[in-house]
Structure formats: structure tokens, C-alpha cells
Amino acid sequence: MAKKQDKKTDKEVERAEEPVADLTEADAIEELARLAAEIARHDALYYRKDDPEISDADYDRLRQRNDAIEARFPTLIRDDSPANRVGAAPADGFGKVTHAVPMLSLGNVFDDDGVHEFVDRIRRFLGLDAETPLAFTTEPKIDGLSIGLRYEGGRLVQAATRGDGYVGENVTANVLTIGDVPNHVKARDFPDPFEVRGEIYMSHSAFAGLNAEQERAGAKVFANPRNAAAGSLRQLDASVTASRPLQFFAYAWGEAANLPADTQWGVYEAFARWGFPLNPLAKLTTALDEMLRTYREIEEGRAALDYDIDGIVYKLDRLDLQERLGFVSRSPRWAVAHKFPAEKASTILRDIEIQVGRTGALTPVAKLEPVTVGGVVVQNATLHNEDEIARKGLRIGDTVILQRAGDVIPQILGPVLDRRAKSAKPYVFPTVCPVCGSHAVREINPNTGKEDAVSRCTGGLICPAQRVERLKHFVSRNAFDIEGIGEKSIQTFYDEGLIQSPPDIFTLAARDADAEEKLSEREGWGETSAQKLFDAIAARRNVTLDRFIYSLGIRHVGEITARLLARNYGTAAHFVEAMREAAKDREGAAYSELENIDGIGPTVAAAIADFFGEPHNVAVVDELLKDVSPQALEAVDNASPVSGKAVVFTGTLEQMTRAEAKAQAERLGAKVAGSVSKKTDYVVAGPGAGSKLKNAKDLGVEVLTEDEWLKLVG
Ligand code: IVH
Numbered sequence: 001m002a003k004k005q006d007k008k009t010d011k012e013v014e015r016a017e018e019p020v021a022d023l024t025e026a027d028a029i030e031e032l033a034r035l036a037a038e039i040a041r042h043d044a045l046y047y048r049k050d051d052p053e054i055s056d057a058d059y060d061r062l063r064q065r066n067d068a069i070e071a072r073f074p075t076l077i078r079d080d081s082p083a084n085r086v087g088a089a090p091a092d093g094f095g096k097v098t099h100a101v102p103m104l105s106l107g108n109v110f111d112d113d114g115v116h117e118f119v120d121r122i123r124r125f126l127g128l129d130a131e132t133p134l135a136f137t138t139e140p141k142i143d144g145l146s147i148g149l150r151y152e153g154g155r156l157v158q159a160a161t162r163g164d165g166y167v168g169e170n171v172t173a174n175v176l177t178i179g180d181v182p183n184h185v186k187a188r189d190f191p192d193p194f195e196v197r198g199e200i201y202m203s204h205s206a207f208a209g210l211n212a213e214q215e216r217a218g219a220k221v222f223a224n225p226r227n228a229a230a231g232s233l234r235q236l237d238a239s240v241t242a243s244r245p246l247q248f249f250a251y252a253w254g255e256a257a258n259l260p261a262d263t264q265w266g267v268y269e270a271f272a273r274w275g276f277p278l279n280p281l282a283k284l285t286t287a288l289d290e291m292l293r294t295y296r297e298i299e300e301g302r303a304a305l306d307y308d309i310d311g312i313v314y315k316l317d318r319l320d321l322q323e324r325l326g327f328v329s330r331s332p333r334w335a336v337a338h339k340f341p342a343e344k345a346s347t348i349l350r351d352i353e354i355q356v357g358r359t360g361a362l363t364p365v366a367k368l369e370p371v372t373v374g375g376v377v378v379q380n381a382t383l384h385n386e387d388e389i390a391r392k393g394l395r396i397g398d399t400v401i402l403q404r405a406g407d408v409i410p411q412i413l414g415p416v417l418d419r420r421a422k423s424a425k426p427y428v429f430p431t432v433c434p435v436c437g438s439h440a441v442r443e444i445n446p447n448t449g450k451e452d453a454v455s456r457c458t459g460g461l462i463c464p465a466q467r468v469e470r471l472k473h474f475v476s477r478n479a480f481d482i483e484g485i486g487e488k489s490i491q492t493f494y495d496e497g498l499i500q501s502p503p504d505i506f507t508l509a510a511r512d513a514d515a516e517e518k519l520s521e522r523e524g525w526g527e528t529s530a531q532k533l534f535d536a537i538a539a540r541r542n543v544t545l546d547r548f549i550y551s552l553g554i555r556h557v558g559e560i561t562a563r564l565l566a567r568n569y570g571t572a573a574h575f576v577e578a579m580r581e582a583a584k585d586r587e588g589a590a591y592s593e594l595e596n597i598d599g600i601g602p603t604v605a606a607a608i609a610d611f612f613g614e615p616h617n618v619a620v621v622d623e624l625l626k627d628v629s630p631q632a633l634e635a636v637d638n639a640s641p642v643s644g645k646a647v648v649f650t651g652t653l654e655q656m657t658r659a660e661a662k663a664q665a666e667r668l669g670a671k672v673a674g675s676v677s678k679k680t681d682y683v684v685a686g687p688g689a690g691s692k693l694k695n696a697k698d699l700g701v702e703v704l705t706e707d708e709w710l711k712l713v714g
Contacts, residue, residue, distance in 0.1 A: 020068045028073045032081075035066040039082040047163075051227065055411070056310060057342050060108060083329050093236055094169035097160035100255035103148055103197065104165055106141075106313060107331040108339050112292055115314065118336045119288055122316060125325055125333060135317040137264045138294045139251065139282035141337050143308035144201030145230050147175065148254050152193045154185045161233070165330065174233055175200075177242035182275045190274055195254030198276070202229040203306045206245035225308055250276035251313075263317045284317060299340055303372070311339035342403045345378075346416060347371035349398045352383065352427050356435045356465035360457040360555075364389060364429070366400075366412055373404040381410045385453040386429040386442075397424035433457035435465045438614045443555070444603055460553050461501060462616040468494050470553045474502045478559055478659055479551035480543055483536040484529075501620055502551070506541065506627035509534040541628050544663075545572055548630035552621065555607040563633070563666075564599045565608075572630040576612075576621055583613035633667070642713055643669030645681035648696070651689030653706050661709075668713055676701060684709040 015027055016034070023031060039062055046052045052059075063082060070077050077083075109115055123130065148168070150158040159175035160168040175181055178200070202210070207225040210232075214221050222228035232244035250271045253259075260270035265284045272278050281298055285291045295312045302309060316322055316334040325333040348369040355363045364383040371378055381402065383389050394400065398415040433440050438459025443452045457463050460470050468491060475485045482505070485493075493499040498508065498519075512519050512530070520530040543551075550562035557565070569575035581590035586609060595605040611617050647670045649661050656664070661684070662672045676683055676695040683696035683703045696703050704712065 020065065020072055023069065023072070025073060025076070028069050028076055032066065032069055032073075032076055032078055035062060035069070036078055036080050036082055038062060039066065040080075043082075051223070055342070060110075060339065063108075094171060094234070096163075096167050097148075097158060097170045098167050099148060099160065099165070100150075100195065102165050103146060103162040103168065103254070104327060104332065105330050106335055106337040108311070108337050110339050110341070115288065115292060115295075115336070115338055118314070122321075122325060122334065126321060133286060135263075135265075135284055135286045136291055136314045137268070137282060137317055138285045138291050139279055139313050139315075140298055140309040141311040141313045141339075142199040142201050142249055142251075142279065143226050143310045144199040145226070145233065146197060147171075147200050147233075147248070149175065149181060149196045149198075150193060150255070151185060151190070151196070154187075154190055154192065156181065156183050169234065171233055173238040174235060174241035177238055178246045178248060180246075180248035180277050185274050187274050189260055189270070191257040191259070194256050196250050196271065196276055197252040197254055198248055198250035200229055200233055200246055200248050201225065201307050202232070202244070202246055204308075205306055206247075210244060247307075248277055249279045251279070251282075259319065262319050264315050264319065264322070265317055267319075285314075295338055302340065303343075309340075311337045313337050343373050344401055344403050344413070345371045345373040346399055346401050347378075349394060349396060349400045349412070349415075351396060352389070352394075354430060354434045356433055356457055356463065358466055358469045360433075360460060360463065360466050362430070362433065362440050362455040362457065364427075366394075368400070368402065371402060373402055373410060376404065378402060378404065378410045381412050383412065386455060387453050389427055389429070395420065395424035395426050397421050429455065433459055433463055433465075436463035436616070438463060438616060439610065441610055443607065456555070458610045458614050459616050460555075460611070461620040462614075467500065471499065471502065473553045474551045475505070477657075479547055480505075480540050481547070481659075482540050484533045485536075503620060503623040503627065505537060506624070508537060542631050543628070544633055545570075545575065545630040546633055548572060548628065549575065552611070552617075554611045556604045557608065561600060561604055564597055566633050568597050570632050572625060576618075576625070579608060579612040580618065583609045583611075640668035640670075640713065642682070644671075646671045646673055646679055648673050648676050648680050648683045648692060649686075650683060650692035651686035653684075653686045655706055655710065664713065682709070682712075 015023075015031055018027065039059075042052065042054060042059055042062070046059075066082050070081065070083060107118075109118060119134065119136075122128075122134065123132070128134070146162045148158075148160045148162075149156055150160075156176065157172070158170065159172045159181075160170055162168050176183055202225040204225060207222070207228050210228055211221050220231075222231060228244075229246055232241055232246055235241045235244075250268075253267065259267060261267050268278055268282065281301075283294060285294055291312075291314055298309070298312060314336055316325070322332070322334040327333065349366055350369055351367040352364050353367055355365055357363060364385065366381045366383050368379050368381060383392075383394070392412065392414045394412070394415055398421075399419040400415050401413040402410055403413050404410045431440055432438065436457065436459040438457050440455045440457050442455050444450070445452050457466065460466055471490045471494060472487045474480055475482050475490055476487075485505070490499065498511075499505055504511075508519075512534070518530070519525050519533070520527045544566065546559070546563040546566035549557065549565050550559050565575060569578055578590050578593070581588060582594045582605070585591060586606075591605065591609060594600065594608065595602060642665060647665050649658055649665075649672065653661055665672050673680065676692050676699065678699055678701075680696065680699070680701045683692060683701050684706060685693045685696070685703055686706050693703065695701075
């Protein structure tokens, strides 16, 4: 799966890898800020969108690093420290519920030592010696989502998600449809009020069934059971939740009029009597070695369970001691989660295949001998890019270690070198696109001056993997802007084989005249609408040269660069000829002229030369120019009354589109900006103008109506 990575500068990357002990105070300030932002972003993806980008293990590492830096620099702890926060603020769409007792989280430990420390800390805090027996409940940590169920008079009156721990979402209507959750508890000793807490989850078998159904229906397929459970619970229509197979385990409580027992285990027994499902693997353990033994037993049986668990939770059994221990920041001192290590397996790397994405990125995908990791059969894993393969030192035929960490995105950790066969072959990353045969290049990042990790196909206009996206760009508003052809219709024309590449747009009418099935006879079309479309296409044969250049979708060539090129080269013929020359010889005069245009640097020049270096692309441009005659941009009118003025358009314009207004203003030598400042000369405000208009007034900038503006520019 392609991950959206947040862009880090080299310095940040370096700092993110620096051992905590080596950080200076200045580094720590920046690193804590970065971690707070990054953890908050991942929390939002996980809790609000149910669509995490990183593995649970990687997420835990971010939190551990944050904790370690805070421990070393306690004075630098931020107000928005992730350590004081769990989850993410509730999403819009559901009512909000303030939890009477906050729904906090658990601290994590990752090995036996961590469990020893946890128990020792409790003893120290309570002043107990090593001999005093302490009982703990030992139970699986269910990988679902936590829920608080409030009962009044024995009836379920409110169900709320955890949200940020303090305010969650009201999902009562949805939870009422879950069979495992009693809607009415009749037991006489059931406290009033009482809030039962626990985990909503989806079993593997239910998950597989749901996904099969979703796929049949062409609906969203869920990445893992947890996301499926979260997505199913947070449906605005409760009848959808009712149709989803959700389950529940009880393991905690919130506000309670009184408690049925004075131990955790005793409360669990009452839960069971009252009809709440308890996890069958939960047990009461009385010594540390028994806790660790139970951990290992459950871990061994984990793959055979029909639901995901990601660790074991130990809770001190006596409630009076829990009370004395209390909480530290976001977690109780009396409970801890002992996380399972990521599940690993070894298998054979059979091949590496290249997938070409819609934007032309070449992504290597490992083709593996199918292997089961954590109950899921894995046969593909992304290798991200060329450098990643080199860094891991992978060869085709290698035995590799695969890891699946609490989620479904499998990772290859590396080869098992002592099992490397003589026949194992180093992988040579392709220099041409496997889909269209165009060159694939790694660009130089203009910010760092280093080569990008990603290889991209340069055959944008002809590469089947990228065609539809390119066509959409070609017809978009700031490119050819053909009335009647938008994203949707271009997709339909593509799917029906009528338009495969941009020149086909301009031959559509002629081909239609000879076609057996005319456009006007197709569903959704008639004589008039077909003719209107042909007319709209014909009307755009004379687009301005800057739009023409922009429409080609050359990497790094946005509207502004396209305008620079159009102004510099004047005519399409001159532009194309010069670019061909530039592509042929990067030492030559044409390339140097291109690179020296004010506003065009080496990265843009290289991207343009790469594009025109592909004969396929040039063929498409030549083909297009048979049917299209781009118009030279009018020379900038230095005599115009708005020449050199800074203008901001805001609100709805009624006589022209925003894009037209902008183009006109620029033609007349004005500079069009997106926000108002002291330097702004005019703000042209239409109906619905908001903050920009207010800013203009505050700053004393002249405000014009659309009519006044038109009068001004003549
Ligand atoms: S006890 C005050 N027990 O893990 C602590 N939590 O990281 C209350 N979880 O938010 C939580 N299984 O969603 C507890 N057996 C279990 C659990 C469990 C899963 C989840 C729960 C909680 C998170 C803590």
C-alpha cells in the first residue's frame, strides 16, 4: 500500500533517528514538537478515519520516543504532550458525550523485564515487600474499540466511544443493535446508575464475510477487523450497524452507584451473572511467573483465535489498592498492557514486480511464496522504492523475514543470509516503465539537491497506467476547460474506448460522423447534446499557449511555469522545437535558455527535457498540434491602469469565472494574490465575500465591485 508520508526535511530525518541521549535541548524542543504533531496526526487517522498509515509497532515507537525525551527533559514537556492524551477528539456527525469518569488508556511494556518493573513499582508505591502476595487478572488485550455503556434503571440509556478520553461520540442507537450488549439488565443487584466498559470487535470470520459482501457490492473493503468494527459502529444509519456482525467483551466500568465486589475478578463474575460477555481466556493469577506463563500460552494460541488481540493486560485485583495507586498522566498505575511482538514468518521472495501508479510512480512489490502471518495469508508486500531494496540487500530467491505488526500491512525485514542460495539474483531496478516503455527517472529534489527515492515514468501522455488521470488533467478548468467534458465524462469516454489520449478529443466529431453507433444514439445523449459537445470542443481549438503547455501535464509545470514558457517562446511551434532541442542535448544552447528563464530552475528544466525526450510524448504533441492552434499570449499591457497592481478576488464573480478574471488581470499586468495584505492595491469582492473583505476594510485597501473592476480595466 502506498503510504502518504509527511515530508520531513533532511535535518528532521536525521534528528528523528538520533538517540535520545545525544539530543541537545534545542533538538529536544523541535523533536517533541514534531512527535506531538505526528502522533496527533496518526491518532486522527486511527481513531477518526479508521484508516491508519503506520503499523501499531511503529506508532508505539513514536510514543516511546516521546516518553523518553520527556523523561530526559521534564521541563520541556508540552501542554499538548501526547503522553497526556489518548485517542482523538470525536468526529463530527455524532452527538458528543462527556464521560462521567474519563476513559483512559494503558501504559505498555514490551518484555518480561517491563512486567517485573510494573509489579515492583506497585510494591514500592504501596510499601509492600517482595513476599506479600499480589493477585492480578491476566486477560487478552482485544484489538477493537472501547465503549462505555451507561445503564439507568437497568436500561441501556447511552453508549459512547472513547473519543479523546474525555469526550466521545454518542453511538447509542448503533450499540442497541449489537446482540452481545444487553439492552436491559434485570438483576436485582445491578447498580443504578452503572457504566459497563469494554471492547467492541469483529471476529475474523465475520470480517471475511463482510469484506466479501462489500466487494460484491462494489463498496469499501476494510483493511482489518478493527477498522471494520469501527467503521460499522460509526454509521449514521443504525440499521447499517445492525447488519454488521459486531461483538463485545466487558472488562472495566465507569460511573457506578456501587460495586458488586471489592476485586476486579469479583466484578467480572458479576458482569457474567448480569449477562455481559467476558473473555474466556481471562483468569486470576497470583504470581508473576504465572502471569508470564499465561502471557506465553495466550500468545501461542493467538493465531488460532477468531479475533485480533495485541497483547495481555494485567490488572491488580484488589480495588482498594487500585484506588490507592491511582493514575499517572493517561494510564492507571495498577494496570499495564504487555504487548505481543510483531508476528514474524519466513518465506521465499519469488520475484519483484513493478506497479505503476496513476501518477507514474514505479513501486516495487515483493511476490512471496504464500505464508500465514498472524492468521492472514500474505503473498505480496510493498518494497516502497529502489533504495529500500538496496538497503535491505534483497535478492530474488532469498529467504526473507516477514513481519505483520498488529495490522495488515506486511513488511519485509530482510533476507536470511545464511540461507541464501547461490542462484539468488540481485534485483536490477528498471530504467524504463514496464507498462509503456518510456524512461523512468529519479528526479533531483530541488530542496535537498538529492535524488528522489521514487522513480517515475516520463510517458505521462501515453502510459496506460496514467492515461485517465492525464486526460482528466487535460480537460480540467485551468487547462483546456472544455465545456461538457469533466472528470466523470472523460472517464466514461475512456472506458468506452472513444478517447484514449488527448488528440482523440479533437477527432471525436470526425470519427463520430463515420461511426456506426453515433454519440447521439448512446444512452444519456441526444442530437443536441452531442452537437453541443462537438461545438464546445471546436471552440477550444484556439486555447492560449500557456493553457496548452499546462494541459500536457509535464511534472513541475503548473500554470505559472506554463505561462513563463508561453511568454518566453511565443508560439507553439517555437516552444516544441526548442524543447526537442533541449531534450536532445542538455549541454546545448536550447537547454541553457530553458534553464535560465527567470522562475525555471534545474528541476523544472530537467522534467521538461525528460518529457520531450520521450518520442511517444512528442508524437502526441505533434498529433495534437494538427487539430489545435494555441494562441500566443498577448504581450503584457504595461499601459493598462492595473499594470503592476496587486489584486485579490473574493466572493462570487457574476460576469466571469475566477480563472478568467485572474487571466485577464494578469494579461493587463496585474499581480493576482490569494490573500489580502498591506501591499494589496485592490480587492474585488463579489457576493458572499468573507474574511478577505473584512481584512481589506481593516487594512484600508480599496474594495471594488465586479462592475467597478470591469470599468477600471475597460
Ligand atoms: S482496561 C483504565 N482491558 O486497550 C484502563 N483495556 O490501551 C482501562 N483494551 O482503551 C482499559 N482489551 O480499548 C482494558 N482487557 C482489556 C482491554 C483493554 C483491550 C483496550 C481499550 C483501552 C486500550 C488501552
